[in-house]
Amino acid sequence: MSSPAEFxxxxxxxxxxxxxxxxxxxxxxxxxxxxDGIGDIPGIxxxxxxxxxxxVDVLWLSPVYSxxxxxxxxxxxxxHDVDPLxxxxxxxxxxxxxxxxxxxxxxxxxxxxxxxxxxxxxVESRQPGSAKRDWYFWRPARPGHEPGTPGAEPDDSQAAxxxxxxxxxxxxxxxxxxxxSSAQPDLNWEMPEVRHAVYAMMRWWxxxxxxxxxxxxxxxxxxxxxxxxxxxxDPGSAGLGQIANGPRLDEFLAEMNREVGLDVxxxxxxxxxxxxxxxxxxxxxxxxxxxxxxxxTFEHVSLDQVxxxxxxxxxxxxxxxxxxxxxxxxxLAQAGWNSLYYDNxxxxxAVSRFGDDSAEHRVxxxxxxxxxxHLHKGTPYVYQGEEFxxxxxPLTQIEHYLDVxxxxxxxxxxxxxxxxxxxxxxLARKARDHARTPVQWDQSPHAGFTTGVPWMGVxxxxxxxxxxxxxRDPDSVFGHFQRLIRLRHTDEVVREGxxxxxxxxxxxxxxxxxxxxxxxxxxxxxxxxxxxELPPGALPNLDQAMLLLxxxxxxxxxxLAPWESxxxxxxxx
Ligand code: TEU
Ligand code: CA
Numbered sequence: 352m353s354s355p356a357e358f359x360x361x362x363x364x365x366x367x368x369x370x371x372x373x374x375x376x377x378x379x380x381x382x383x384x385x386x387d388g389i390g391d392i393p394g395i396x397x398x399x400x401x402x403x404x405x406x407v408d409v410l411w412l413s414p415v416y417s418x419x420x421x422x423x424x425x426x427x428x429x430x431h432d433v434d435p436l437x438x439x440x441x442x443x444x445x446x447x448x449x450x451x452x453x454x455x456x457x458x459x460x461x462x463x464x465x466x467x468x469x470x471x472x473x474v475e476s477r478q479p480g481s482a483k484r485d486w487y488f489w490r491p492a493r494p495g496h497e498p499g500t501p502g503a504e505p506d507d508s509q510a511a512x513x514x515x516x517x518x519x520x521x522x523x524x525x526x527x528x529x530x531x532s533s534a535q536p537d538l539n540w541e542m543p544e545v546r547h548a549v550y551a552m553m554r555w556w557x558x559x560x561x562x563x564x565x566x567x568x569x570x571x572x573x574x575x576x577x578x579x580x581x582x583x584x585d586p587g588s589a590g591l592g593q594i595a596n597g598p599r600l601d602e603f604l605a606e607m608n609r610e611v612g613l614d615v616x617x618x619x620x621x622x623x624x625x626x627x628x629x630x631x632x633x634x635x636x637x638x639x640x641x642x643x644x645x646x647x648t649f650e651h652v653s654l655d656q657v658x659x660x661x662x663x664x665x666x667x668x669x670x671x672x673x674x675x676x677x678x679x680x681x682x683l684a685q686a687g688w689n690s691l692y693y694d695n696x697x698x699x700x701a702v703s704r705f706g707d708d709s710a711e712h713r714v715x716x717x718x719x720x721x722x723x724x725h726l727h728k729g730t731p732y733v734y735q736g737e738e739f740x741x742x743x744x745p746l747t748q749i750e751h752y753l754d755v756x757x758x759x760x761x762x763x764x765x766x767x768x769x770x771x772x773x774x775x776x777x778l779a780r781k782a783r784d785h786a787r788t789p790v791q792w793d794q795s796p797h798a799g800f801t802t803g804v805p806w807m808g809v810x811x812x813x814x815x816x817x818x819x820x821x822x823r824d825p826d827s828v829f830g831h832f833q834r835l836i837r838l839r840h841t842d843e844v845v846r847e848g849x850x851x852x853x854x855x856x857x858x859x860x861x862x863x864x865x866x867x868x869x870x871x872x873x874x875x876x877x878x879x880x881x882x883x884e885l886p887p888g889a890l891p892n893l894d895q896a897m898l899l900l901x902x903x904x905x906x907x908x909x910x911l912a913p914w915e916s917x918x919x920x921x922x923x924x
Pocket of ligand 1: 422425426462511531567568623625661696697756783
């Protein structure tokens with residue numbers, strides 16, 4: 352970190368994002384500043400020194416725009432304003448300015464596959480014959496059916512958070528498409544006016560000082576030609592299966608890049624792409640194509656389920672997880688760039704899911720999962736609370752769940768006769784609610800998140816697991832994240848080294864090398880709650896190897912303790 356004098360916090364040198372670590376904030380659950388029990392922007396600003404101490408380079412803010420909050424902000428009714436729940440535009444300007452003075456950049460969430468049904472664009476589009484009618488997708492009722500009656504929906508496609516993707520609008524007697532819910536009608540990107548309205552809005556935010564965009568379900572914006580020409584969608588879930596990765600996706604992303612100046616201004620761009628394949632990711636993140644810097648794949652967070660249904664639980668042997676990430680490392684090794692994440696506001700907590708959140712193993716499994724992820728090649732994302740090992744919450748009744756997706760699943764599953772205890776088992780493992788419990792700052796009431804009543808209960812384990820305790824203990828998960836981030840900032844091999852997975856079938860050890868010229872790093876991690884022997888002769892020669900980062904003091908022997916990991920620099924031949 353260079354001295355303040357010459358450092359212009361907002362500077363974005365070429366490819367800066369390839370050495371950055373991003374921290375995701377879910378504003379509703381991060382820090383409340385006015386006692387209404389809901390996190391807000393001044394609350395985030397008050398925690399900037401904590402984030403600077405952690406060492407992160409970028410803050411990704413989940414949506415803070417005006418919104419009816421049906422999907423907690425992923426349903427935007429005004430892209431040019433901040434929701435009063437979270438504060439004001441002036442508060443956001445202050446946050447951006449204060450972040451920049453600490454050398455931290457700010458990335459906004461761009462939600463433009465759909466708007467809120469309260470957005471003026473949609474309110475106008477509802478008027479039959481309005482100039483904005485085709486800004487959204489309207490269809491007549493199914494032939495032979497009375498509009499508005501059950502079964503009259505244009506087709507049997509299902510929404511992510513509701514039974515049908517189609518919502519009847521008595522005003523025009525027609526139906527509109529919402530892949531996620533009726534509160535989130537899909538924009539019609541075939542319309543140049545729609546695209547250019549979005550680009551103008553993005554330029555407006557860039558002029559306010561933001562350093563990039565995380566783009567929500569951006570691979571859903573190019574709908575299938577058959578659908579565009581009026582064909583019905585197939586039954587089943589619309590979004591992920593049928594609509595992802597449409598034929599004009601690259602054209603739209605390249606146009607956006609040009610019109611907003613994403614590359615010329617070195618703005619960080621990451622596209623959330625459920626259903627994206629390595630081929631799509633390699634194409635979209637190929638610098639020569641000037642589309643996006645990186646994408647969020649969903650493959651590694653969709654392995655502990657059956658088919659495309661996250662609620663149909665499946666065990667996840669370690670080889671499947673590590674081989675999937677290695678697959679993406681290899682796939683984007685020549686062109687493109689990976690994002691690296693386990694946690695976000697849509698996923699259950701990684702230490703509970705991929706690790707062991709028992710009192711005995713939580714700290715080491717949180718550290719070791721982070722070691723493995725951050726030593727892969729790509730840009731790491733840390734989700735609020737992950738940096739000190741927050742866990743899933745003990746939500747034991749349907750009423751404990753608040754998320755639109757969780758409640759939709761519980762309702763539909765119950766209607767389909769799924770026993771309540773099975774529904775509760777799936778929710779306990781996979782619900783997004785686990786990621787959304789308030790951040791546990793300290794041992795004070797409500798873990799220091801609010802002086803009021805939190806919108807969602809704080810995880811009762813906050814007395815043991817909180818940021819303040821972790822900051823005080825250099826051997827904590829927080830201390831480990833600081834060291835991982837420092838290693839990425841100081842070691843080029845961590846940033847640019849070629850990745851090779853070792854022992855792909857070993858069901859305890861996750862081990863791989865990163866090499867750049869004759870410099871080689873070796874990562875050895877025991878991702879199990881029982882000791883693991885290093886298979887003799889299976890790993891590079893460890894003599895003269897130097898330990899750069901380890902979770903356990905006596906980390907030289909041939910046996911790794913449960914959840915022990917070591918990052919070693921191998922002696923040059
Ligand atoms: O998520 C898209 C998405 O794919 C998720 O719905 C995901 O499949 C699911 O939640 C996994 O359980 C984005 C946002 O990240 C999410 O919060 C929004 O709800 C969604 O888009 C609609 O905007
Ligand atoms: Ca508040």
